[in-house]
Amino acid sequence: MSEVLDYIDDYFTGAMAPEERTVFEKRCETDQAFAQEVAFYITARSVIREELHSNKQQDFKHLKVPRPRMRALYRYVAAAAAILLLVMAGWWFSQRTDTPQKLAAGYIQEHLLQISTTMSPGADSLQTGISAYNKGDYPLAEQIFQALLGNEQLKPDALKYLGIVYLVTKRYDLAIDRFSQLTALPLYANPGPFYKALALLKRGAPNDVQQAKELLLEVKNKQLPGYKYATDWLNKI
């Protein structure tokens, strides 16, 4: 019996010469009992292989355990990175959309907190208003400029300074209104459009930037007061 098994094993492990193999194969066809042995051999090895594979599957399952945790960790890291990226993008974007407002704020900070008092030496009450303004007494300055609106000659300056008071005290709607009135006046070099654009940029309501751009373009094209800034800002906004 054992010899038969050795013989079969030789065939399937490739330890047989070609002519012997042919004899082996012929015997499978003609010898039923022998074929039965071969069938057993094949089934047995197939069962062993199955066992082997299921053992390996089990072993691999143990390997698999730490992996999902790692993947979960990766997912958290990826999520955190994505959130960080969004926040950074948001910050960058908000910085970017802030730019027109920042430009306006920078201008106000630099040029409007102190007004030169030598502008119109004749008009005393105008000077009083300006000095009140420069001291930071905005309510008093507002009162004085308000009162000066009735004086036709001083009206353009009064409107301008009143608008500036409103602008500095962040009452943009009023500021825009005053600068609009100023714009409507028939002046040779009207600073109204530039200041109005400034107030619009500072207010930053929807459509304000667009409107400001149009005004700045007008300032630039007509070379009205502030056109240098207008030109510069139009490139940045």
Place this chain on the structure above:
Amino acid sequence: MIPSSAYNGREDEILAGLQMGGPRRRAFEDLLYSSYQYLIREGERKYQLSGEDSASAYSDAIISVIDNITNSKFEGRSSLKTYTTQIFFNKCVDLKRKSTTTKEKVHHQTYDLDPLILMLPDNARNVVQQLIDNSNRSLLQRKLRELGEKCRELLLLFEDGYADREIAAMLSYNSADVVKVSRRRCLEKLKEKMKSFKIGYE
């Protein structure tokens, strides 16, 4: 990102480790398994398999890849990654078919055509095929477990494609010939155990 050359280096390492054989082969099998584990999720996504099914298809695929590499059937025409992915997707399709075809539910236990029987020429194969009795398998499986640790280990290592001399080194046998004789004796023992149950083998 890791440069692709790093992957190739790892692939070469795995291939060499598997082909080298010996007791260190297991470590490279594990490395192979770990290397493409992300495919399990891909199987879930692409073929709508459950996590468990996809994982089982994946380890099946890895086992096939190992078999093919150790039997020198992997010719290196594609990268190991591509090769593994291909085999894995095929396994997924098989599994998907099995779970969706109602026919398959009737004949639940189907066995792939055994690679050994494919070694026989057509006529001999037909004769032997008819004699293979799959209803015997669970009994055979039980008897295999009753064989004793040494025999089982020997048979499993051999089936895993280790050469007799490698097994001799791993299980401390004196020589490859002793391994061969012992292995055949174990098969013989298995047959004896089956005989008492099955008169057909007389």
